[in-house]
Amino acid sequence: MMNHYETVFITTPVLSDTQMKETVEKFKGIIANFGAELVHEENWGLKKLAYPIQKKSTGFYYLIEFKSNGDLINKLETEYRRDERIIRFLTFKMDKFAVEYSVKKRSKKETKAEE
Numbered sequence: 001m002m003n004h005y006e007t008v009f010i011t012t013p014v015l016s017d018t019q020m021k022e023t024v025e026k027f028k029g030i031i032a033n034f035g036a037e038l039v040h041e042e043n044w045g046l047k048k049l050a051y052p053i054q055k056k057s058t059g060f061y062y063l064i065e066f067k068s069n070g071d072l073i074n075k076l077e078t079e080y081r082r083d084e085r086i087i088r089f090l091t092f093k094m095d096k097f098a099v100e101y102s103v104k105k106r107s108k109k110e111t112k113a114e115e
Helices: 017-033 071-082 096-114
Strands: 003-011 037-053 056-068 086-094
Touching: 003 017, 003 037, 003 071, 003 096, 017 037, 017 056, 017 071, 056 071, 056 086, 071 086, 086 096
Parallel strands: none
Antiparallel strands: 003 056, 003 086, 037 056
């Protein structure tokens, strides 16, 4: 049974565009290598943090939505902890209402982009 998950991670703001892309590709690769299905991704860009983390007040936010079995989550979060570029992360299992909301939100964005 595949569950629906959403993971958001924040990288240190000192990364170059290339380093940020490499970080994103690394974690997308981990997800894909586990046989998970990538559903959606969003680059939220550089944002101010609610409170300083590791003496930094901003960070690059990135969201990945995917379908997978639960085994992947421990592996993914271990990799986040090992990567010094990641300053925070959160992964959660989406229930059917969260999935529906996410689909609606995306379709609204796509409609606006087409206009």
